[in-house]
Amino acid sequence: MATKLISIEASKRANAGKGAARATRRAGLVPAVVYGAKAEASLIALDPRVIMRELHKPGWRSHVYEIKAGDLSERALMRDIQFHPVSDAPIHVDFQRLAPGQKVHVEIAVHVDGEDSSPGIKRGGVLNIVLHTIEVTADPTNIPEVFTVDVSALDINDNVRWDDLKGTEGVTPVLQTPNFVVATIAAPTVDVEEGAAASAAV
Structure with a gap:
């Protein structure tokens, strides 16, 4: 499965440092840096609306971005975002540059299918998602968008x-526990509580 690329338009920043970053913010942009892959860091500036748009997408930490700024073109993961303590507006973004053949750690979101068909849920059982995201190592060209859990049976x-799980081809979980549990159907707690109350009353 080929990794889906998300294009981001940016502009170059000439200078590093707090003063240059403040100047970028005064211009209505968010300073950012692209680092890694044994190359010099690239200083860029982003429209804050672009950042917020990506943050509202599920699984943004596993999305591969193609950042274009003039003659610069970088493929990277969005690793860290700093926010203003009062306004919660993004004030800095760190991207990790991707290099062909160099595997990366990413968190993949878990999506649940089949809840309406699950006999356990129909009988009052409770779906317990043990892991909402799973950290894996993957090649940058083969990062899954999501893992799918089917609970219909x-x-x-x-x-x-x-x-x-579906969608795990070509990736390796970081968790070392063999064939670990991702989701369960637990017995309805309300029945247990009512039974205990009835016993106490008797």
Whole structure:
């Protein structure tokens, strides 16, 4: 599965340092840096609306961005965003540059399918998603957008494990536990509480 690229238009920044960053913010832009892959860091500036648009997308930490600024073209992951303590506006972004053949750590979101068909949920069981995201190592050209959990056949006390997920081809989980649990259908707690209350009353 080829990695989907998301294009971001940016502008170059000539200078580093706090003074230059403040000047960038006064101009209505967000200073950012692209680092890694044993190359010199690239200083860029972004429209804050672009950053907020990406933050509202699920799984943005695993998205591969193609950053274009003049003659500069970089492929990178958005690694860290700093926000203003009062306004919550983004004030700085760190991107990790991607190099062909160099694997990276990424967090992939877990998406659940089949809740409406699960016999366990129909009988009052509770879906417990143990891992909402899973950290994996992946080649930059093969980063999944999402892992899919199918719970349509699960009954109470059944679970879904790593080997049951869809979309894991070509990636390796960082978690060393063999075939770890991702989601379970737990017994309805309300029934247990009502049963305990009834016993106490008797």
